[in-house]
Amino acid sequence: MKSLRAKLLVLLTAAVLTAALVQAFAVFRNAMREADAVFDYHLQQIALSLATGELGLPGFGPRGHARDDLDYVFQVWAPDGQRIYVSRPRVELPDQAVLGYANVAVNGQNWRVFSMQAGGRTIQVAQPLLSRRALALTFALNSVWPMLLIVPLLLLVVAWVVRRSLAPLRALST
Numbered sequence: 001m002k003s004l005r006a007k008l009l010v011l012l013t014a015a016v017l018t019a020a021l022v023q024a025f026a027v028f029r030n031a032m033r034e035a036d037a038v039f040d041y042h043l044q045q046i047a048l049s050l051a052t053g054e055l056g057l058p059g060f061g062p063r064g065h066a067r068d069d070l071d072y073v074f075q076v077w078a079p080d081g082q083r084i085y086v087s088r089p090r091v092e093l094p095d096q097a098v099l100g101y102a103n104v105a106v107n108g109q110n111w112r113v114f115s116m117q118a119g120g121r122t123i124q125v126a127q128p129l130l131s132r133r134a135l136a137l138t139f140a141l142n143s144v145w146p147m148l149l150i151v152p153l154l155l156l157v158v159a160w161v162v163r164r165s166l167a168p169l170r171a172l173s174t
Contacts, residue, residue, distance in 0.1 A: 016154070019154045074087040093113060
């Protein structure tokens, strides 16, 4: 390749494509790892919520000693409107459930609530919005950091390629 322009285009294209592939691989791997962590977290939270609630079965939930470090609250109402299950007795969601998603304030804290009916029962699952935002921020930052590392490296590669490619022209001009 004798054309400086062609050489520059080929090398810069190779650098950009390499950086893009590395970025795509890093983001994909990180997203998979984060998704696994979220699914594990949800499983743990549901198990803890069920274990600390009063199910009316021996060995479930020390009465009146529900954990306060859970991110989820579960409540179930019978068809007659009687609450038959609550995972955290100290956090009472509104009795009037809006089916689907809703944001509600409970004791000065905002919660994201999902309500549905199944088998005549109304089921509510809620999570504090503060916890959701903290998790979302963690995911966003973990997705961005590879790009923050790759961009400066890409700029160094581009500067090196341009300088090296134009060295003959500089020598000729001197």
